[in-house]
Amino acid sequence: MEDYTVAVATGTSAYSGTNNYIFLTLVGEKGESERTLLDNPGLDFCRGAVDKYKVTSPSPLGSLLLVxxxxxxxxxxxxxxxxxxTVEHFGGDTVVFPCYRWLIGNVNLEIRQGTAKTLRDESIAQLLAHRRTELQERQKIYSLLELSLKKLVMMFGKSWSDLDDFKQIFWKLKSPIAEYCMEHWKEDWFFGYQCLNGSNPRMIQRCKKLPENFPVTSDMVQSSMAPRTNMDKELKEGNVYLLDYAILDGIPTNTIKGKPQYIAAPLCLLYQHPDNGLIPIAIQLEQTPGLNTPIFLPRDPPLAWLLAKIWVRHAEFQVFQVLSHLLRTHLVIEVFCVATQRQLPAVHPIYKLLAPHLRYTLEINTRGRTQLISADGIFKRVVSTGGDGVLVLAQREFKMLTYRSLQPYNDFSDRGVSRLPHYYYREHSLMLWEAIHSFVSGMVSLYYQSDHDVQEDVELQAWIGDITQKGMAELPSFGLPNKLSTREELSTLLAVAIFTSTVQHAATNNGQFDWCSWVPNTPCTMRQPPPTDKGATMEMIMASLPDVSQSCLQMAITWHLGRAQPDAIPLGQYTEEHFTEAPAVELISGFRTELEKIEADILSQNEGLELQYLFLLPSHIENSITI
Incomplete structure (x- = not known):
C-alpha cells in the first residue's frame, strides 16, 4: 500500500470555488491509484484555498505521469x-501538475506535470497518446477560432451551454483589460468601477432623493452599507448614486431571424462604500414598480443578482453605443463638419483650427449609416435596439441634448459627481479640457483682438447660424445662441467641438472592445424577457445572453470600432500645417508641450494600479473621429 499527499489549489478569482464532488486519480507508469473523493461538498475548494488529502494506491505507481x-x-x-x-510521496520529491483551467459540468480532465518537453523528449507511449489527444482537441478549438467571425456567425440561434463557452471566441482577440474583465465581471466593485471608467462614464448621477418609481427602503439596503449609517444619512451626505435608463422604456425591440429580442429600462442604485468603493445596492429592471417587477438586492440568490446586473449592463450597451458614442460624438461633430464646410473658407482661422479635428468624420458617419444602423446593417442583425429601436432611441436623446451637457465642468456638476473618488475619466478629461480651452483661447485672441471683432465676422456668424438654425434646428432648448458675441463664447464653442471630436470620442470608443468583448459583461441583446421573480438559474441566464452568432458579431464590432487605427494621428499632432505664421505655430507647440505633461501625469497616476485607465492618454486620443 502506497500513500501520497496531494494538495489541490483552487483559483483566486470570484466564483472559482465549488461545492461539487471532486475525485482524483494518480496515474503512474505501473498503474493507477484508488479513485478518491477529495472532500465533503461545501467544505473544501473555496476560492483561493489549497486543500491537502491522502491518496492511496494498492501498489507502487512508479513515476507519476498524470493526475x-x-x-x-x-x-x-x-x-x-x-x-x-501537487503530489508528494513519502520520502520523495513533490511533483507539480499545473492546471489553470475551469472544470465545467460533469467532466474528466487529465493534467501532466510541469516539466516542459519537446516531442523528441517524449518516450512513454501513454504520454505520447495524451499529448496527441490534447493537440487534437486544441486544433478543433483553434480551427473554430480561425473561423469564428465567418463560420460561427452562421450558427444562428445556437446557444452557448455555459458562461465559460464564451472563451471560444474570446481567446483569439483579447486585451489585458478584457481578460481582467473576464475574471472580475461578476464582482460588485467592478460593476461600480465601470460606471466611472468604463465605456459610458457619464451615465451615473448623484441621487439626492429616491425616485418615486423606485421604492427602495432603508431596510432593503442596510446590509450593503457601512456600520452605523442608514439610507437617509447617506443620501444627505452625497454617497448614493443612480443609473436611470428611463430613456429605454417602451423602445421598439428587434426581431432577429424571426425571434423577438428584449429590452429593459432599469433603475440601479449605487453606494459609495468607505471600504468597498462604489457598489450596486438595488436594481429594478423596469420603470413601473409592481409585484412582477422585484427590486433585486446583493443579498438575493447569487444568480438572481447576477442576472439583474447583466440586464443593467445590457441597457448600458444600448445607451453607450447609440447615445454616448453615436449621437453625442459622431452626429454632434457632423453638424460642425457640415457648417464648417458650408460657411468658412479654407483661409479662415477657425477653418484652419477645426479642419484637423473634423478629418474623415463625414466619411465614417456615412459608412456607419450604411453598414451599422441601416435597415439591413449589423445593429439590425445583432442588437436588441436594432431597426426602429435605434432611431426612436436616438430621437429621444436628441430632443434632450443640451449644449451645457457637452461641457465637462457643467456635466460633472449637473450630475453631482464632482466628489466621486477614483473617477479617472473625470480627472483626465478635465485636464484635457483645460489644455484644449487654453489653446483655443490663445488662437481666438490671436485673430480676434476684441469681442467686437467676433461680432463683425460675417462668415463666423453664418457658421454659428448654420449650427444652431439647421444642425440643431429642432432643439429650442439646446442652449446655444444663434450669434456669437464674445471671444469667450467662441473659445468655449471651439473647445466643445475639439473636446467632443477627440477626448469624448476616445472615452467612449477606445475601450469598447475591452469592456464589451467578454460578452456576458455587456451583452448586445437579450433573448428572454427580464425576470419577474428572483428564481434565476444558470439555464435562464444562458438562454437570455446572446447566442453564438450574436456573440461573434459583438466581438467583431467592438474590435473593429475600438481598435487603434494604423494611421491614427494623435491629439495635437497636426500633420497638415494649416497655420504657417509664427505666433500660431508657437501656440500649437505650447499645446503639444501641455499634452506631454498630461501624458506624464496620467502615466504617473496609473503606476501601481492593477486596473489602469489609459484611454485618455493624449497619445491614445485621435485628432478626429475616423472610426
Whole structure:
C-alpha cells in the first residue's frame, strides 16, 4: 500500500470555488491509484484555498505521469477553477501538475506535470497518446477560432451551454483589460468601477432623493452599507448614486431571424462604500414598480443578482453605443463638419483650427449609416435596439441634448459627481479640457483682438447660424445662441467641438472592445424577457445572453470600432500645417508641450494600479473621429 499527499489549489478569482464532488486519480507508469473523493461538498475548494488529502494506491505507481481530476454535480451545478495539483510521496520529491483551467459540468480532465518537453523528449507511449489527444482537441478549438467571425456567425440561434463557452471566441482577440474583465465581471466593485471608467462614464448621477418609481427602503439596503449609517444619512451626505435608463422604456425591440429580442429600462442604485468603493445596492429592471417587477438586492440568490446586473449592463450597451458614442460624438461633430464646410473658407482661422479635428468624420458617419444602423446593417442583425429601436432611441436623446451637457465642468456638476473618488475619466478629461480651452483661447485672441471683432465676422456668424438654425434646428432648448458675441463664447464653442471630436470620442470608443468583448459583461441583446421573480438559474441566464452568432458579431464590432487605427494621428499632432505664421505655430507647440505633461501625469497616476485607465492618454486620443 502506497500513500501520497496531494494538495489541490483552487483559483483566486470570484466564483472559482465549488461545492461539487471532486475525485482524483494518480496515474503512474505501473498503474493507477484508488479513485478518491477529495472532500465533503461545501467544505473544501473555496476560492483561493489549497486543500491537502491522502491518496492511496494498492501498489507502487512508479513515476507519476498524470493526475486525473473528475468533477460531478452535487445538488446544483457549480463550476470550479483549478490552479494546480501537487503530489508528494513519502520520502520523495513533490511533483507539480499545473492546471489553470475551469472544470465545467460533469467532466474528466487529465493534467501532466510541469516539466516542459519537446516531442523528441517524449518516450512513454501513454504520454505520447495524451499529448496527441490534447493537440487534437486544441486544433478543433483553434480551427473554430480561425473561423469564428465567418463560420460561427452562421450558427444562428445556437446557444452557448455555459458562461465559460464564451472563451471560444474570446481567446483569439483579447486585451489585458478584457481578460481582467473576464475574471472580475461578476464582482460588485467592478460593476461600480465601470460606471466611472468604463465605456459610458457619464451615465451615473448623484441621487439626492429616491425616485418615486423606485421604492427602495432603508431596510432593503442596510446590509450593503457601512456600520452605523442608514439610507437617509447617506443620501444627505452625497454617497448614493443612480443609473436611470428611463430613456429605454417602451423602445421598439428587434426581431432577429424571426425571434423577438428584449429590452429593459432599469433603475440601479449605487453606494459609495468607505471600504468597498462604489457598489450596486438595488436594481429594478423596469420603470413601473409592481409585484412582477422585484427590486433585486446583493443579498438575493447569487444568480438572481447576477442576472439583474447583466440586464443593467445590457441597457448600458444600448445607451453607450447609440447615445454616448453615436449621437453625442459622431452626429454632434457632423453638424460642425457640415457648417464648417458650408460657411468658412479654407483661409479662415477657425477653418484652419477645426479642419484637423473634423478629418474623415463625414466619411465614417456615412459608412456607419450604411453598414451599422441601416435597415439591413449589423445593429439590425445583432442588437436588441436594432431597426426602429435605434432611431426612436436616438430621437429621444436628441430632443434632450443640451449644449451645457457637452461641457465637462457643467456635466460633472449637473450630475453631482464632482466628489466621486477614483473617477479617472473625470480627472483626465478635465485636464484635457483645460489644455484644449487654453489653446483655443490663445488662437481666438490671436485673430480676434476684441469681442467686437467676433461680432463683425460675417462668415463666423453664418457658421454659428448654420449650427444652431439647421444642425440643431429642432432643439429650442439646446442652449446655444444663434450669434456669437464674445471671444469667450467662441473659445468655449471651439473647445466643445475639439473636446467632443477627440477626448469624448476616445472615452467612449477606445475601450469598447475591452469592456464589451467578454460578452456576458455587456451583452448586445437579450433573448428572454427580464425576470419577474428572483428564481434565476444558470439555464435562464444562458438562454437570455446572446447566442453564438450574436456573440461573434459583438466581438467583431467592438474590435473593429475600438481598435487603434494604423494611421491614427494623435491629439495635437497636426500633420497638415494649416497655420504657417509664427505666433500660431508657437501656440500649437505650447499645446503639444501641455499634452506631454498630461501624458506624464496620467502615466504617473496609473503606476501601481492593477486596473489602469489609459484611454485618455493624449497619445491614445485621435485628432478626429475616423472610426
Amino acid at each position: 486525473r481530476l473528475e468533477k460531478q454535480r452535487y445538488w446544483v451545478e457549480d463550476n470550479w477553477f483549478c490552479r494546480y495539483v
